[in-house]
Amino acid sequence: MSEDLHHSKDATAEAVQPGDDWAIVASRVSRSFGPRKAVDDVSFQLPNKAFLSIFGPNGAGKTTLLKVLSTLLPMTGKGSASVAGFDVKTQADELRRRLGIISHNPLLYRDLSAEENLLFFAELYCIPNPKERINELLEAVELSHRRYDVVRGFSRGMTQRLSIARALLPKPEVLFLDEPYSGLDPHASDILDSLIGSIRDNHTFVMVSHDLDKGFQLASHALIMSRGQIVLYDECNNIDQGAFKSLYREVVGLGVS
Numbered sequence: 001m002s003e004d005l006h007h008s009k010d011a012t013a014e015a016v017q018p019g020d021d022w023a024i025v026a027s028r029v030s031r032s033f034g035p036r037k038a039v040d041d042v043s044f045q046l047p048n049k050a051f052l053s054i055f056g057p058n059g060a061g062k063t064t065l066l067k068v069l070s071t072l073l074p075m076t077g078k079g080s081a082s083v084a085g086f087d088v089k090t091q092a093d094e095l096r097r098r099l100g101i102i103s104h105n106p107l108l109y110r111d112l113s114a115e116e117n118l119l120f121f122a123e124l125y126c127i128p129n130p131k132e133r134i135n136e137l138l139e140a141v142e143l144s145h146r147r148y149d150v151v152r153g154f155s156r157g158m159t160q161r162l163s164i165a166r167a168l169l170p171k172p173e174v175l176f177l178d179e180p181y182s183g184l185d186p187h188a189s190d191i192l193d194s195l196i197g198s199i200r201d202n203h204t205f206v207m208v209s210h211d212l213d214k215g216f217q218l219a220s221h222a223l224i225m226s227r228g229q230i231v232l233y234d235e236c237n238n239i240d241q242g243a244f245k246s247l248y249r250e251v252v253g254l255g256v257s
Contacts, residue, residue: 023048023174023204024069028079030228031061031068038064040228041079046221051205053215056225057252062208063103063178065225069206070101070176084173084204097125100167100203103178106159107166110152114143114162117151118169125170137165140198142191157188164195177207181214212245226251 024046031039039061046052054062067073069083071092081088086095101107108117115134122130138144141161151159160183167175181189196205196218209215216222222239224232224247231251232244 021047023050024083026069026081028077029065029068029075029081030077030079031064031073032076037228039068042230044223044230044233046204049201049204050220051200051218052207052221052223053219054206054208054223054225055212055215055248060225061228062225066176066178066206066208070099071096097170098173100170100172100175102163102167102175102180104182106163108151108159108162111150113148113150114138115147117162118165121166121169127169133169137168140195141165156183157185160184161188161191164192172203174204174206177205179208179210181211212248216241216244224248224251
């Protein structure tokens with residue numbers, strides 16, 4: 001395997017201070033569940049307006065890392081992290097106002113309509129002119145015609161599209177996406193592609209994906225995890241895609257569960 005690919009992870013351990021140039025600065029981030037380290041001493045920095053795709057086998061620590069960086073899980077150990085300039089440990093409330101999260105859990109109320117869900121979250125975020133913003137987003141995710149229907153009756157793809165609208169309501173600085181294409185039909189996937197393309201220049205994205213081709217196509221930066229640690233992190237322009245896929249197959253072959 002290419003020494004250059006493996007070598008690129010060493011640069012992530014360099015100490016970097018939060019600043020205007022960085023959307024994320026992670027330094028020795030860890031998260032344990034009992035004796036098991038799901039995330040083990042992870043360090044990297046991601047520039048503003050970048051798109052990071054995180055790859056790795058099941059159990060590699062990808063989703064746990066996302067949850068730590070998005071304040072959904074506290075880190076363990078003495079590591080530190082800042083996102084959008086805010087400390088994950090000490091400024092979690094301020095940070096949450098600047099984040100959007102799209103995951104397997106749509107974070108929607110199934111017995112409320114599409115519009116009622118978005119109005120609820122708009123109130124939480126104190127969004128000015130919420131009806132105008134909601135109309136814009138429902139149009140973007142092609143759900144205007146279902147605005148008064150309860151979410152319980154939505155298909156998986158429709159629910160995920162509404163979840164995307166929810167995440168975009170506050171115009172977040174950083175968007176965390178955990179397998180956002182999972183379960184989407186081709187039309188819903190095309191809508192998500194279009195949405196990402198239309199807002200890409202205004203946000204930083206961090207996406208967990210098992211789809212190497214899609215993840216690499218979208219990304220400006222790529223990261224491979226295994227056993228809670230970084231195997232590779234670099235700008236995509238510096239990575240040969242063939243060597244990248246070979247390294248990923250090698251990591252998956254390690255038998256991580």
